[in-house]
Amino acid sequence: MKRAIRALSLALASALAMWTPSAHAQDAVKIGVIEPLSGPVAASGNYVRMGAEIARDWINAKGGVLGRKIDLLIEDNKSDPKEAATAAEKLIVRDKVPVIMGAWGSSMTLAAMPKLEEYGVPMVVETSSAATITKRGNPWIFRISPPSEMEALGLEKYLKDFGIKQADFLAVNTDWGRGSVGAFGDLLKRSGASVGAVEYMDQAATDMNAQITKVKAGSADTLFLTTSVEQITLVLKQAQEQRLTRKVITTGGSSSPSQLIKQAGAAAEGSYHILFFLPWFPEAMPDGKLAKAFVDEWAKRGHPFEGLTEGFRGHDGVLTAVEGIRIAGKAEPKAVQAALWNVNVMGLNGPIKFEKDGPAGKESGQSKPSIFIVQVKDGKIALPAFAAKK
């Protein structure tokens, strides 16, 4: 019996040794991915992961990079900044990735940033909007998503059409939410409108009735809403319960309007959404063919359509990281960092090309993404009349 157990455990051990993914992983070029796959903002993180996987498969189908396949090592930051820092360290120290894409939320990205600097590994930031990310003097950061300031500038040309006189703000109490309130508030003040109530909510909060009651007591005509799709759903539903009649504009591009229509129903009617990818009108995107192919592939994989406005980020992020590796000619962090400055590719959002941002000598890279506005009209997504004209 004892001998049998020994033989069995020996067999098991050798089987395990053979199973270790070393053979595959050594020839593949590893790319680290940090996303919130669980926790309050999990939907968005999972959609970004799905987009990243499509980019991986497309790139591999075309022969990969440097003659090798690429492999994504995906870590869950659990919607928690502490976990984001741990995930970054694990990817760098244990998996020795030459480049990372992440980490969705601004607070999560900001928490991971010191690790990038400590070990010298570049990160392509695919979603985070807080201005501070590229202003802190971290030369390992390359952001393809627009900071809130850039988003506000994108909205500026439509301000007259919106006719905003006074706007309230309701934002998630994170670096993203607070940064967004500052950026859009400045824009309004510049253009002669005033800022009414400024309210915050915890990222995990589910009952926003207090904030809505407070907003309702004011006399503003517009409500800027900055948070994840889960909370936007709840706010819209609770606003309907309290008969709040405001023009709602969501910022940050994470509102997944199709999901809102599904889950908030009539409460989503009339709301405006700032987005960076329009899966309803792929042909209107800067590279219509690429956008169409992505939307089709997404459907073929059975992913939910409402995830596309978030999923494109994963595609563009991985595309950017791989382009950096290709230009560098080797999968080493320092070389990839230098090469990212020369990236010039067409993503789903539009051209990706980095410009310097932040304190001199330690600049981060910031690309200039395209910004779009849509409206929920009769339970469908439409381009607002004024945006269609321009």
Added chain:
Amino acid sequence: MDQLLQHLLNGLLLGATYSLLGIGLTLVFGLMNVVNFAHGEFYTLGAYAAFAALTLSSVNFFLAIPVAIVVGALAGAICERCLLRPMRGQSIDTVMLVMIAVWIAMQNAELLGWGGVAKSVPTPFSTQPLVLGAVSVAPLRVFVFVISGLLILGAHLLLARTKLGRAMRATFQDHETAALMGVSIERIHTITFAFGAGLAAAAGALLGPVFLLYPSMGDLASLKAFSVVILGGLGNFAGAALGGLVLGVAEELGAGYVSSGYRDAVGFLMIVAVLLLRPSGLFARAERVG
């Protein structure tokens, strides 16, 4: 004035949900002396059970709630039978560690089974609010408020007025004497824990449709439940019910008139004050010592 009325109404509705979360926990905590860290997971389980009943087998919405309670109570009974029974007589800390393990295991199982993307539960209630003068409220929330009240009352009556309730109280006051009187101790332990888990599941089934379903939804629920139990006093049913209402109204007024960014801080400041000034809870009656 209109604003204050709406805030008070919001606070009461929110508070009723907190009460409902608190009673199951205070029962298990107060009677069994088990710190049930998995309370929020039974809440999540109840929410997903109702969701599954509604969407997979198209059960009526009002039937989905009892289904969820049964699923939650069964899971609680299994948990007690397999994990807590072997731990009987161990220190409260050891049992606490076991419950933390249950919490993590259940939450990850939910993540594995349902995925991380939030789900919304369809209800037969109109989304148009009921308007009462200056204030308005969703019909669904009124329904949840009423059912919460009935559940709290029912649980209280079961514990105070029935033979089973007396056996439960007797078991946890002095289990040897209770056993001598013919009470089946093991069975009472299982029933009590299942009862607490069932109440948590009921809360999940009721609140799931009000909010959204996602695997980590139990964390916030646990946090609020513990707050309510501390406010109301351990094992104090009326205390948990009132504690929930007080916490809900305090958070609401804090967010409305102080700062919404510090909404949760208002609740926790109150708990710190209660712990300093009335450590056995806001509504503790004088206890006989010795």
